[in-house]
Amino acid sequence: MTTGLPDLPPVFGPIIPLREGGDALSRAVQLAPQHGAGTLAWVRSSARIEAAVVLEPELPLAAARPALFAAASALADALGAYGPAEVPITFRWPATIRVNGGAIGQARLASPPGTADQAVPDWLVVGIEARLAFPQGWEPGHGLQQAALREEGWTEEEIPAADLTAAWARHLMAGLAEWQQPGPRGGFSRLAERYLARLEAEPWMAGARRGLDPSSGALVLDRDGTRRSIPLTEALAESAA
Template sequence: MTSGDQTPTLPPLMWGEPAQDNAFDHACMRATMGCDAGLVTYVLGPTQVEAALVFAPEVPLAKAMAMLPLCGVGLQNALGALAPPEVAVHLGWEGGILVNGASCGQFRVMASDVDPATVPDWLVVGFALPLLPLDSPGVTPDRTALYAEGCADVSPVALVESWTRHTLNWINRWETEGTRPVHAEWRGLAHGLGEDASPEGQTGTFLGVDEDFGMLLRTGKETRLIPLTSLLESPP
């Protein structure tokens, strides 16, 4: 692979397809048409990089949703390998990506079915990551872009390649070792643990996650579980 090549070289069992406008929407469209699992759609733009991965789960949706934090861990590992060592990447429970403490992109997730107990025909997880800031410096200090954080040498194609490799490694570990290794890695990267959170319009203290990465939210003396499936976008 060379950084000038705009066709990512993907690991075994994955195959790529460029998207015209939106990588996530393109992947969902292809999934509804019955494409094979392992399709990676991507947009390698001058100001933003996007990628999405199509899964064909063999477990109920509640369990398969682990692919959302797993893909997040894959992206953090990819940036850890490509970005300067002083760049800190963290993950929000709702799919947010944070670079050096500021919002820098977002993961999305959709499945063919929203019933947690059903094995879906397909599941798509994708991210969009800004490379260049849309606003002048200092206008939106809570939002940033990758190249504004000292990562100008990270090419979009290299990032997609690295993300797929690291994600595939975590998929293999998840299949052989269960959720424990993903849990341990994700918890070390999670943003906002022990702090106030407002997921899905509910407020409380973010205590952690359960086995299926559902959020444990404490309000007063009550602790509620917000399942990860609440983050699903409605299928077409």
């Protein structure tokens, strides 16, 4: 069975296509124990992009969670390469993807249930979902602060969903490799720099200098010498509620 995706590096496999309505993250989680790193599940759809990849981190779970930021940055890079240069692509803490001020999707993360923060997980799954088009009959203004890529300049004829999905996967692997690379051009600092460059300044940040904690992925706000830490785990729990 054809995967339906353009050619990808051999690090990816097996590649599992899902029908419309499938859940790529859940499918990748199901396959992770058996197939391991590089397993990629993706949804064939004309209305959305959805994909997930299995990773096998060497870091403890807490320090591996920033893979979520790599997944978000990879989608932003893929969209930026294919879409209109003048349309801003930003993040809302921790992993909402916004295009031209409207939310189009999010990055997602899953790990083995019960894994302690200081234990190295057997696997980690990162994924993304992004809206290509609104449902038929959708009225403008019905969903406040929501957007769809097709309405913002990403045309179906020039940029098929499969191409965007494959581009995300390639950018993800490049970003993860950069994270593992020592020196000034790599490492966690580079991952944080790329993510923070797109992170929207919200009122509760109040002009603070922002950073990411490499040991946990927490957002660190420094204001006049006073530091405040926003745990990534709490933010993910709130967004899932």
